[in-house]
Amino acid sequence: MVLRVRVWDLPTRVFHWSLAACFVGLVVTSEVGNDAMAWHFRFGYAVLALVMFRLVWGFIGGHWSRFTSFVRGPSRIFGYLRGQPTPIDDVGHNPLGALSVLGLLALCLAQATTGLFSDDEIAVSGPLVNLVAQKWVSMATFLHTEVFKIALFGLVGLHLAVIVLYRWRYDRNLIPAMLHGDKDLSPLVESAKDTTKTRLLALVVFTMCAAVVAALLWWANQSEVIRG
Numbered sequence: 001m002v003l004r005v006r007v008w009d010l011p012t013r014v015f016h017w018s019l020a021a022c023f024v025g026l027v028v029t030s031e032v033g034n035d036a037m038a039w040h041f042r043f044g045y046a047v048l049a050l051v052m053f054r055l056v057w058g059f060i061g062g063h064w065s066r067f068t069s070f071v072r073g074p075s076r077i078f079g080y081l082r083g084q085p086t087p088i089d090d091v092g093h094n095p096l097g098a099l100s101v102l103g104l105l106a107l108c109l110a111q112a113t114t115g116l117f118s119d120d121e122i123a124v125s126g127p128l129v130n131l132v133a134q135k136w137v138s139m140a141t142f143l144h145t146e147v148f149k150i151a152l153f154g155l156v157g158l159h160l161a162v163i164v165l166y167r168w169r170y171d172r173n174l175i176p177a178m179l180h181g182d183k184d185l186s187p188l189v190e191s192a193k194d195t196t197k198t199r200l201l202a203l204v205v206f207t208m209c210a211a212v213v214a215a216l217l218w219w220a221n222q223s224e225v226i227r228g
Helices: 010-032 034-060 074-081 095-116 134-169 175-180 196-227
Strands: 003-006 182-185
Touching: 010 034, 010 175, 010 196, 034 095, 034 196, 074 095, 095 134, 175 182
Parallel strands: none
Antiparallel strands: 003 182
């Protein structure tokens, strides 16, 4: 017997597509440059707030959005690679997909953070540049423009390639579940809690994360005023 089961709660889906939109916006604005860089920074601040939200939601969100539901140990990962998956490995993120998720969150956080300290030495500099020594600014700029940027492109490319692979080789479309949140699964599989209450909780959590980012920028601006 197969039933329609809620796997991805609405906050997780909104996070996913918002992060994707910000990624596109960041790429476009970095290529356009000039006045578009103001939006580049805004997209970067949004990414920082989104990643902070996802880290919190990974502990209190819907069942399949929680890290405990998909982050596996080495034995489970190797078992999956050997073709010995458990019945729940493909409900949410499989063991390899979990590594991709963790890598993406870490890279997005690193990229957004180093962007705060980056300086192109021409016209654009991050809001926290004046708070650290020049050697750290140079390192952050190098990591932001060369290392983490390239790594992100690689990981996003891999993500898209896996989607195509699943569609082509296994005849499984992974995209619809991230749109409506549901999968056709065994009734023994736990459904993710996705109620009005949990959605309001997610809104509160994201608002708090955005407030932290805004407070950081305000503090940086005040520090600049004092230094000036």
